[in-house]
Amino acid sequence: MTPASRATGASRVFPPLPQHPDPQAPFVTSWWGNAWIGALEGTSLDAGRLARGRAYAREGHVDTITVAPGRIVAYVHGSRPRPYRAEIRMRTLAPEDWDGFLDAVATEPAHIAALLDKVMPHALVDAAKRSGVQLLPGPGDLVPSCTCPDHGRPCKHAAALTYQTARLLDADPFVLLLLRGGDEQALLDELAQRNAHQAAREQSASAEQNATGGVSLPGTLARDILATAYRPPLPAPLPPPPHPGEPPLLPSLPGAPDPASLEFLATDTASRAHAHLTTGADPFPAADPWHDAVRLAASHPGLTGRRTFSRQFTELARAVDHTPADLARAAAAWRQGGEEGLSVLESPWDPPAGPFDRARGALIAADLPRMTIRGNHLTDAKGTWQLRFGHDGRWYPYQSEPGRDDWWPEGEADADPVGALSTAIGP
Known part of the structure; x- marks a missing residue:
């Protein structure tokens, strides 16, 4: 072999x-x-x-x-x-x-x-x-x-x-x-075997040359070297590694799944297995297929997309019965705030009086655009910027092209509406 x-x-x-x-x-x-x-x-x-x-x-x-x-x-x-x-x-x-x-x-x-x-x-x-x-x-x-x-x-x-x-x-x-x-x-190992065969041939030739002189060559039987009656106990299990391992490299074979897609799934599996070893719990125990796909699309470096989508991204979206644009928007919301960020994207609600009502006045005082209220959304008159209030008390900035009502998460969530909108808009 x-x-x-x-x-x-x-x-x-x-x-x-x-x-x-x-x-x-x-x-x-x-x-x-x-x-x-x-x-x-x-x-x-x-x-x-x-x-x-x-x-x-x-x-x-x-x-x-x-x-x-x-x-x-x-x-x-x-x-x-x-x-x-x-x-x-x-x-x-x-x-x-x-x-x-x-x-x-x-x-x-x-x-x-x-x-x-x-x-x-x-x-x-x-x-x-x-x-x-x-x-x-x-x-x-x-x-x-x-x-x-x-x-x-x-x-x-x-x-x-x-x-x-x-x-x-x-x-x-x-x-x-x-x-x-x-x-x-x-x-x-192969070189060692070939060297051993070469040495055996040389030893045999030397023995034949010395046979007439009665010279005997020293040697040790293999069974004497390899035999042992002692079997040491198995070592204690190794501690968990500090970081999850790398996935194996998979070949590209006709009819087989795409190796890059399998690699990112293996990466996620290794991360979850590592969490089990170190904490004893699955970090995402109740995730349904859609939430799991969103999390993968948001966190894995091999997947990305907003206007153009890789083949792996498109296949992931199709597997959970969504369009690539839906998955890209949801992944952006996940990156913005995890589960709560996705909830802010998908589930409008009516917040109680309090911080939500005071937000418009704070924005006006900071010389930021005036906002109209609809549910938990504050939207500027041009339809360009929007703040969405989450159940966690944070404000999530969104942006759309004027008049298109095509809202995408833009920037980081913040407990202060002025900070959230100012960071998103920029200088």
């Missing part, structure tokens, strides 16, 4: 790398890291996008990076509040390619020692190439994609991810081998 087949589904998750602010300092120091960057820069036809991607990488805009066979994925923060999901794909090696690579490594002990020291010598790459195995990517071997609207190949977000990946390769060439389809431990 090859390392590629044994490592199916393996992945490694790397936390965000620190900033690399000095533009004069080299981005990477190893020759193989620079070869990776060369494959990126040799493909792109837009030096401007590369420069912006390099700046994003230096400034730490790339979030957690997940490396799996054939793909690298990370969220990259751009100019908008929500990050984009960037991905780099690369062909994995076939089983016969792995055989050629392992043969090239096993025949030279210095290659194994170099890999264990996190170094990829030129001689190893050259030996693999002579066996027909191309380890490092060439121009066109890196296939970028991103959820941003820029159709450049690569866009600045995918370029930033590629530059940050070069830093990972710089520190550990096994990242490249994983991307090619080989798990580090599986590779080392």
Whole structure:
């Protein structure tokens, strides 16, 4: 069995790398890291996008990076509040390619020692190439994609991810081998087996040469080494991690659900499971499908929308029998005030006398637009701004294009109506 087949589904998750602010300092120091960057820069036809991607990488805009066979994925923060999901794909090696690579490594002990020291010598790459195995990517071997609207190949977000990946390769060439389809431990196990077979062959040949001289070679039976009568007790359960784990990377298969949609659902499941472990309670125990969809749309970085909607956003809205615009409006209300913000959007009510009645006078005194009353809504004469009073005693600002009666949550809720409207309107 090859390392590629044994490592199916393996992945490694790397936390965000620190900033690399000095533009004069080299981005990477190893020759193989620079070869990776060369494959990126040799493909792109837009030096401007590369420069912006390099700046994003230096400034730490790339979030957690997940490396799996054939793909690298990370969220990259751009100019908008929500990050984009960037991905780099690369062909994995076939089983016969792995055989050629392992043969090239096993025949030279210095290659194994170099890999264990996190170094990829030129001689190893050259030996693999002579066996027909191309380890490092060439121009066109890196296939970028991103959820941003820029159709450049690569866009600045995918370029930033590629530059940050070069830093990972710089520190550990096994990242490249994983991307090619080989798990580090599986590779080392396979090399150990091949070395053992090689040593056994050499030992057998030596024994045959010494047989006529009566020389016996020392040895230990495998059953004596592996046998043990002692089984230690199982360790105590580990404490819950400080943060929820990352979802696994899922392949794109014909007829299967979209992997990006499954990833954000897995992210939410991990968050709820982590809450169970740390608090003993589900943070959203009574959420119906609509409320759950609104919460997901409001909180997950892979979903966004107001006038244009991603495919995942549209599918989420359709699954709960609403339009994407309905879900986008409800998600904005959730971001504004959670469950109460959604209630303010969906459920008008008649507040009692008191703070609600005093709000109009406070707005006039602050030289803000005069408002008319309807239920718990205060609306200006132009139909542009609106304040909605919630059951929690806070004011929720809304905005519409004049005369359209198309109200969207705009700004933060505030216990003071003057503060809520002033913040929404701005200077």
